[in-house]
Amino acid sequence: MISVKTGRELEAMRLAGKISARALRLAGTMVEPGVSTFEIDKAIRKYIESEGATPNFLGYAGFPASACISVNNVVIHGIPDHKTILKAGDIVSVDVGAFIGGYNGDNAYTFACGDVSEKAKNLLKATEESLYKGIAQAKAGNRIGDIGHAVQEYVELRGYSVVRDYVGHGVGAKLHEDPSVPNYGTPGRGVRLVPGMTIAIEPMVNAGTYQVKTLQDGWTTVTADGDLSAHFEHTVAITPSGPVILTLPD
């Protein structure tokens, strides 16, 4: 069942989005060679708590950290730890969300650690741009399929693939709500977008095959062919005047 948010609820989501975005921005400032993903996660958690918010990933389905930090061929759900130490050339996806005032935010960005290869730079650029192509379709009257189609077309034209096994989602009082927001689709198909809907659009794009697999820890999801993967995400509100990004730091 899809929930539509009132003006006041959207304001609450804007706040949750702002804190989520600031947490993500903080993570970005820490992505440097020599830093462990544990330290980044700890800083994220401390920041979110300092704002009186709660990291909504911590304990979610048992996830043991406040952010998913996924390096290189890890697509999503990388668990931060002391052993994973960033080095120059890595691409580091951070996915984080905050819960405050009864509502959630959820956003992600893939950062370059030091100098990265041309191949990595191109993947990051294409994935980030595909997110905005998807957001542009997130307007009242369109359908969910329009968003996924825009992302998929943009990405595949550039020789990359979209992950099928994981999708975007509605966001609100719960971190994951209806509807699903796949990064692939047929234009004109799927749930109709109406003002008040709030969704997380999150292209997960692989340099090689779209196939992914989950490791034995039950969380870490990697590309099946070991190639790179990038992930960008915003929580977006559908409004009468077009899509509004809620996960902005200012």
Add this chain to the structure above:
Amino acid sequence: MDLKRGQVVFSNAGRDQGNFAVVLEYDGVYAQICDGARRTLENPKRKKQIHLSKTLSFLSEEEMQNDRAIKKALRRFYEHE
């Protein structure tokens, strides 16, 4: 930080750092927490709230009725190990 009975929390400091537990009581500064294994209902851990992070998960009274139930309920927080 406002902690409630039944709230699942994460320990940030001490020997139980990195583990999840459930709040039994909270007085505004200290929480009595229990994981059903090392720290039982009879012998909970007294933890300062500044050394804890709260999660958005709660256990029901049924899930907290004894140590075995608590341990079982918290298992999903450790399935990745």
